[in-house]
Amino acid sequence: MMLVVSAFVLWAGLWALNIILARRLSEQHARIAVPVIFGLTLVLVVELMVRGLNVSFVILPKPSEMVVRLFTSYEMLWEDFAQTILKGALTGYIVGCGAALMVAFLASWSDFLRRGLLPLGNFVAALPVVGLAPIMVMWFGFGWESKAAIVVSMCFFPMLVNCVQGLAATNAIERDLFKTYAASPVQQLGLLRLPAAMPFVLNGLKVCTPLALIGAIVAEFFGSPSVGMGFRIKTSVGSLSLDLVWAEIIVAAIAGTGFFGLLLIIERSLTFWHPSQRR
Amino acid sequence: MSVVTAEGLSLTFPGDVQALKGVNLSIDAGEFVSFIGPSGCGKTTFLRVVADLEKPTGGEVRVTGLSPEEARMKRAYGYVFQQPGLLPWRTVEGNVRLPLALMGQDRRTADQRVASVLKMVELDGFGNKYPWQLSGGMQQRASIARALAFDAELLLMDEPFGALDEIVRDRLNDQLLDLWRSTQKTVLFVTHSIPEAVYLSTKIVVMSPRPGRIAKVIDNPLPSDRPLEVRESTEFLSVASDVRNALREGMH
């Protein structure tokens, strides 16, 4: 009971601290300190509640147990990470987004192709493409190739739509300007269309990041070798080693957030000029 | 020698909009010609035809003795748009260097040229800024510097100061006049403002709408050396009143 009460006290205390920090600290520091404290509060409160209410291990392990598992099983976790994220998700992400960019280049030369692809791409981007996962497993086998294939098909259309829109995102004055310079199509692409498309390209890459992770892990539910995050989650739920499941979730979260953060940094340095990025 | 000539020039847009009809005009080297008239009179369209941004549907245009397309391919003119149209991902220097890079000039010559035109528009010291870090007037000056960068004989300006306030506008008019006198370029200048047209030009082309056509061409007798005070002189006011009358007649 003491632990539950202290959980509430801790919550109230740290929330109050956040209110003060949000007022006092400079914008830059508050943007980091406040969310970090919020996250820590959440973890601590869960830890205290699980202890205080004696929540069974097979429902929700303590956060501390998850972290311990993270360190004791790091070799297995690393293998799963390499199999699912590095081989499956990342390969598929690069191939899928790269292919979409190529097709978008083609479409930027042809108005007809653009008019055909854009509505179709928008429609397909709204479909549950993840359902193709079992078919990809059937076609490409249990290995990481089928995971990469489903990631390709999930990322392709959202990325395509963004790239096509991006390559068309120049205004009339800019196009006229390049015409008055008698610029070649290649010069126009490299110096005008591509830089103008960068905010859209990065947005596409951001949208595709969670899709790639979902696709790679889902595909493992339809068949995988005895390694991989989806496989491990499926089997560990069965054998009730939930701390391992949560350790996998933490790995997935770190990988996803880390990659997303990397994209944010790239976005910041490449599209610093865009109104949404100016400071 | 004529730099720009138009004979029986017509342009009809789809939907039977007659933007230009039967325009005859000849502009000599070193002239500063203003085009003035209400919206829809075809003044911007005329400039765009000269620049080969629109194709005429009738008549003929010669630019520096060539067809507009040939002139564009030879980069015979610099064009200043209504908005600065600076690329936001390039610095001011980078923007001014852009046409030079497109024309394949080597970096060192280009840099020297960029520095000198930035000085001409009094933007030296701002080369490393990004366009969105500058005021509207400074952006428009940068865009003029960009049009001057490759030293074309002909300068086409489409209401370059339209979006600026009167104080900035006066100052830029003054600078533009200095620039024109020192470089001896031919300038085609589209404007909405009567004082601006009279202050800047050697010749004022008054246009009227539906169909877009030339109502009157007025020669400006003011001396080429014009301090800002010239605008209070009786000569200035009489030219301005000529222009106003021509505009009023053109409306009928």
Add this chain to the structure above:
Amino acid sequence: MVQWLARSVLPVMTIIAAIVLIWYAAAVPMNAGRTYMMAPDDAEIALPDLVSDTWAQKKPRLPVPHQIVVEVRKQATFSWIWKEKRRGYKRSLIYHTWVTLSSTIFGFVLGLVLGVSLSLAIVYSRVMDLSVMPWVITSQTIPIIAIAPMIIVIMAAGGMTGLMPKGVISMYLSYFPIVVGMTKGLRSSEPILEDQMKTWSATAFQTFWLLRLPSAMPFLFPAMKIGLAAALVGAVVAELPSGARAGLGARLLVFSYRSETIPMWANLVSAALLAGILVVSFGLLERAVNRRLGFRNAGDVTS
């Protein structure tokens, strides 16, 4: 009208036609292996025979479109209502689509409520903005499928099974676009109008109701469309680890174990149709609301 057909419909139709052609062409090499396997050793198979066989196999690697259409029409029955009730499993596609649709809509509504309330909190409280927003973004980089089994376990411990956990998983995917869109929308009202409200000394609620909420609508609807599509993905994915026996995702798993490719594709097509119907009908609602509020719709004639 003719111009509209030529400009908008023709390019889309051309690309769809190209895809169908490529599909039929690709089916031949993809399914040829089985044809040869079934034929006697070193038999010569003429091309027309090969083509007709690869387009009519029972368990092809890639079923061709007309096989899928036939299967959809065969399976899309209401027969479960009177015929199959006592049997352990149901075959009707309409039934399974309905199961998935119900959890999609349930999850979407949960996501809408959560998303809108979070964005209100974020817009009106700086502490919420600073502490919650980064975690909202982080939540989307954690693959839902990894957490799905845990959500099911935890909720089952609380006595909630079936629709509830599936709805929560759908909510997890669908609340995000709504938070982002709604927050952007609520902050999009023009400063000049905010000042105008201030000069009338309008209350915070009046400013919200009369200015901010209407200005947010053009942002909310596209966000809701994305959220709806995401809720469907969530519903399909949630059926995989939950041991569910009904729903398009659950069926997909069953058919994939049996390598019954044609029913698998029929399932996928129904999921796609469902998504299409949801998004299109939402688009119509969006047009109606925007027109009422006086916002310009994307397809409207300008000037």
